[in-house]
Amino acid sequence: MKKILLAFTCLYGVTIGSTCLAETGLMAHQPWVREAPPNMTMNAAYMELRNDSDNDLMIVGGQSKDFGKVEIHTTVLENDVAKMLPIPKLVIPAKKSVTLAPGGIHIMLLNRQHEVKTGDKIDITLQLKDGQTLPLSVEVKAAAPTAETDGMSEHHH
Numbered sequence: 001m002k003k004i005l006l007a008f009t010c011l012y013g014v015t016i017g018s019t020c021l022a023e024t025g026l027m028a029h030q031p032w033v034r035e036a037p038p039n040m041t042m043n044a045a046y047m048e049l050r051n052d053s054d055n056d057l058m059i060v061g062g063q064s065k066d067f068g069k070v071e072i073h074t075t076v077l078e079n080d081v082a083k084m085l086p087i088p089k090l091v092i093p094a095k096k097s098v099t100l101a102p103g104g105i106h107i108m109l110l111n112r113q114h115e116v117k118t119g120d121k122i123d124i125t126l127q128l129k130d131g132q133t134l135p136l137s138v139e140v141k142a143a144a145p146t147a148e149t150d151g152m153s154e155h156h157h
């Protein structure tokens with residue numbers, strides 16, 4: 001197993017609400033999970049994944065201690081009904097970013113292990129095809145973050 005690379009430096013410098021793999025240049029910007037009703041045992045994580053390297057990167061799965069199962073999903077329209085479909089891999093092309101957002105691609109979190117509320121952090125580790133991992137600490141929010149609210153919450157630390 002390759003060692004986990006934590007983000008010390010980024011080609012972008014320090015960006016609020018971001019985690020990145022310094023070596024691969026993969027960055028997750030503003031990862032978040034929407035607070036789910038207490039009886040709902042699944043949820044989804046959204047973020048912008050940015051690949052600043054010269055190589056395409058492929059996310060093939062993930063793990064979380066807070067959820068029993070982590071999948072990559074996309075959303076498709078079938079007879080005007082939105083349906084989620086698991087996809088085996090998510091390619092982040094070189095020098096490009098892919099946005100994971102409600103109604104589109106998302107990291108599906110299944111089999112919740114305990115209740116999660118707004119303000120909690122969920123640990124998710126994304127698995128890359130080359131063996132590297134991108135560990136994320138994802139905040140549970142009541143609503144989708146904006147650049148401003150994210151910056152403001154940072155001042156409370």
Ligand SMILES: [Cu+2]
Pocket residue numbers: 044073074084085106107108
């Ligand atoms: Cu899903």
